[in-house]
Amino acid sequence: MKDLYKHISLTLKTLRRERGWSLDKTAEETGVSKAMLGQIEREESSPTIATLWKIASGFGTSFSSFIADIGTDFKAPIHRSGKTKHLHPEDKKIRVMPLFPFDKELHFEIFIIELLPGCEHLSPPHKHGVIEHVIAVDGEIEILVDGTWQPLKKGEGLRFNANQPHGYRNLTSTLACFHDIIHYPE
Numbered sequence: 001m002k003d004l005y006k007h008i009s010l011t012l013k014t015l016r017r018e019r020g021w022s023l024d025k026t027a028e029e030t031g032v033s034k035a036m037l038g039q040i041e042r043e044e045s046s047p048t049i050a051t052l053w054k055i056a057s058g059f060g061t062s063f064s065s066f067i068a069d070i071g072t073d074f075k076a077p078i079h080r081s082g083k084t085k086h087l088h089p090e091d092k093k094i095r096v097m098p099l100f101p102f103d104k105e106l107h108f109e110i111f112i113i114e115l116l117p118g119c120e121h122l123s124p125p126h127k128h129g130v131i132e133h134v135i136a137v138d139g140e141i142e143i144l145v146d147g148t149w150q151p152l153k154k155g156e157g158l159r160f161n162a163n164q165p166h167g168y169r170n171l172t173s174t175l176a177c178f179h180d181i182i183h184y185p186e
């Protein structure tokens with residue numbers, strides 16, 4: 001976990017330096033408080049998944065760049081299980097696992113996301129042009145798009161413009177799992 005927090009902290013510091021953003025400016029762009037951003041940079045606090053999404057969206061960058069790194073080498077196959085540690089101990093109802101983290105050449109990232117019973121997770125709008133493909137692989141989920149929760153059964157997919165508030169929820173009493181392929185504009 002220490003490595004993960006260090007990676008998040010480094011990514012945040014690097015992004016701020018590249019943009020020349022102060023903590024104030026970053027707080028303004030991401031909607032995350034200056035105090036919280038400072039704590040994350042000093043590795044004193046671990047961000048929740050919701051907070052990390054806000055930061056990634058504020059910078060217009062991918063979520064997985066904060067939690068994982070993958071080499072850009074397409075010569076050899078890469079086998080990954082997607083199994084990862086809990087990002088944040090308080091995120092007991094949602095697990096976000098980067099199966100294939102963001103790649104600069106391919107412009108997408110693929111997540112396995114598990115929603116425990118009763119989980120409702122709202123996501124801030126991503127940068128203009130970001131498209132999500134949600135594929136239900138186990139259980140039943142509902143996706144909030146254009147202000148409406150749309151049911152999605154196992155084997156069904158939904159593609160939508162993610163530059164709007166959107167969300168994922170599991171109203172059933174069993175675990176639900178979906179894949180989320182997020183494509184970023186060049």
Ligand code: MN
Nearest residue numbers: 123126132162
């Ligand atoms: Mn999203």
